[in-house]
């Protein structure tokens with residue numbers, strides 16, 4: 150009879166089901182990165198001079214930087230000249246409503262299960278979809294604008310709301326922040342912009358879907374979300390890509406700003422193509438996400454479910470500037486086959502009585518490598534600051550790895566910092582117990598892992614929590630190989 | 631229903647079962663007693679299909695078919711249930727979700743329709759009531775933070791829900807208080823019928839006062855050294871295993 154390990158090894162591998170390519174006419178500029186390319190991007194997008202200026206400064210700064218290599222990640226050098234930095238679906242004409250979006254594209258979004266069409270109106274989700282580099286459609290715009298909410302593509306925001314963009318862009322993640330942030334600032338092609346005015350509670354989930362379609366194209370999107378005093382918003386980001394043999398680069402920047410009493414909940418389901426079982430292909434995901442709790446009692450909560458990408462380098466953090474502000478980070482990161490993830494958070498406590506909570510669940514299967522890397526920093530003025538961190542790792546099989554790198558820097562003696570960590574191997578006992586009740590191995594693994602992640606899933610908006618569980622089950626299939 | 635012939639089992643190179651012969655027919659209750667470490671749980675686990683145990687000889691037939699070719703979940707679906715000596719905790723997975731998944735996978739195998747959440751809950755509550763269990767346990771993670779007695783009751787509850795053909799209870803009486811013992815024994819007794827076979831592993835006569843077995847076996851040193859009627863258990867309770875082991879020439883705590 151086969152052992153559970155053998156069975157885990159032979160479980161059917163499910164193909165990455167989002168791996169199709171849409172055959173669509175696109176406007177793609179030649180490979181390579183130079184000042185000309187940066188100018189060309191800006192020109193193609195018809196940007197004002199201040200935007201070009203920002204890009205050029207970022208580009209020149211980027212030239213002075215070297216790619217960071219401190220993460221627990223192993224990948225060959227990235228050739229930044231070997232990618233296209235702009236690719237846009239060629240519109241037949243200027244788009245005024247959803248009906249005019251290329252039907253092929255709508256079909257793609259249909260396959261992705263994006264609630265783009267009017268029939269999904271009931272779902273109450275407003276979506277901005279970014280395809281390759283360009284934002285394609287923003288639904289529910291009118292309904293949102295009745296509340297004074299701005300939710301549009303980044304390009305449109307540059308055109309229609311230049312004051313807001315100039316005021317906030319780069320104020321949380323400056324282009325000098327790191328190598329990938331500088332690269333993004335130079336060449337980003339679109340993304341989402343959102344502004345919630347004072348006292349407004351956004352009446353629906355806002356959502357962005359990112360998809361890389363074109364071969365050898367980098368995707369560099371920027372998201373900027375500002376919640377003014379007393380407002381609140383819940384935002385969800387999802388992403389997928391076709392299966393390709395070569396590695397593709399994704400370097401996004403997300404900036405969140407919360408003023409007095411404002412609350413932002415930002416959830417990500419990251420499902421970029423992870424590469425095949427042998428580790429060929431897959432997205433390199435280098436992302437800088439940061440939120441600034443600028444106001445008193447402001448609250449920023451990051452929830453991420455990371456199941457995709459060949460390489461993940463990502464540390465969504467919070468700068469807790471306002472007194473009594475709250476930062477949260479809930480993360481599930483799964484690495485299977487040859488995937489590698491180095492992810493975690495940074496919580497910088499500056500204001501008084503600031504609080505942060507970190508719950509990280511890392512699951513490694515196959516030859517996956519999973520690292521939690523987190524910084525909790527309590528600055529001098531952060532009297533009464535509190536942090537609680539819990540980092541749990543689960544290993545499935547014996548060829549994978551889990552690593553924890555917590556950095557704690559406390560400069561105020563009244564602060565409380567608690568850190569708990571655990572590593573467990575998915576138990577033969579647990580699996581056998583499930584099997585003995587008639588539950589097969591695949592379902593048992595899914596059940597145990599989902600149970601392990603429960604504290605994070607319950608932070609997700611309902612409908613997405615269900616999605617996340619399914620995604621985890623699919624990603625776990627063939628989990629020891 | 632169950633026919634074990636000359637079964638030999640090893641774990642980590644060590645022979646634990648050294649030739650077991652045992653037959654149980656539908657409608658019968660057999661008890662297995664024996665010193666610690668004699669191989670009782672090993673036998674129970676081998677029947678349930680635990681992979682670490684290596685079968686080096688003999689055969690196990692269940693309803694006339696070779697059981698050893700089936701995976702544990704297939705055996706469960708065919709109607710074999712093991713109440714674990716040490717029930718396992720599964721954090722984050724609610725008992726109701728776990729058991730509903732289990733029940734429906736077994737029902738599917740039997741060609742029965744899935745139970746929906748309402749029917750499942752109704753059935754679960756009825757069974758819990760007869761075992762005097764708190765319904766709140768349904769919403770807690772499987773066995774997590776359960777008291778010793780609650781864990782054992784939870785095993786019997788699952789058994790009642792899954793309605794097996796062959797139920798193996800491995801020291802389900804250990805860790806139960808006197809009232810709980812009676813409740814659990816009554817629960818098992820209710821499941822006793824002409825279609826079901828039950829194998830109880832126990833150290834104590836008091837369980838067998840409630841569930842009077844048809845046959846009592848003594849397992850020692852990896853062999854069944856004696857089989858008899860319920861009076862055998864009473865004699866063991868009074869006199870221990872010493873006389874028996876001398877009589878059979880087996881070594882106490884055999885296998886060491």
Ligand SMILES: Nc1ncnc2c1ncn2[C@@H]1O[C@H](COP(=O)(O)OP(=O)(O)OP(=O)(O)O)[C@@H](O)[C@H]1O
Pocket residue numbers: 641642646664665666667668669670671672673682715885886
């Ligand atoms: N996984 C294992 N690795 C090594 N030895 C084992 C393993 N499992 C069981 N054994 C050994 O096999 C022998 C029989 O164990 P088993 O659990 O079947 O005994 P038992 O009769 O159920 O005892 P008890 O009455 O204490 O429950 C013991 O010596 C035990 O140490």
Ligand SMILES: [Mg+2]
Pocket residue numbers: 670671672715800801
């Ligand atoms: Mg035992």
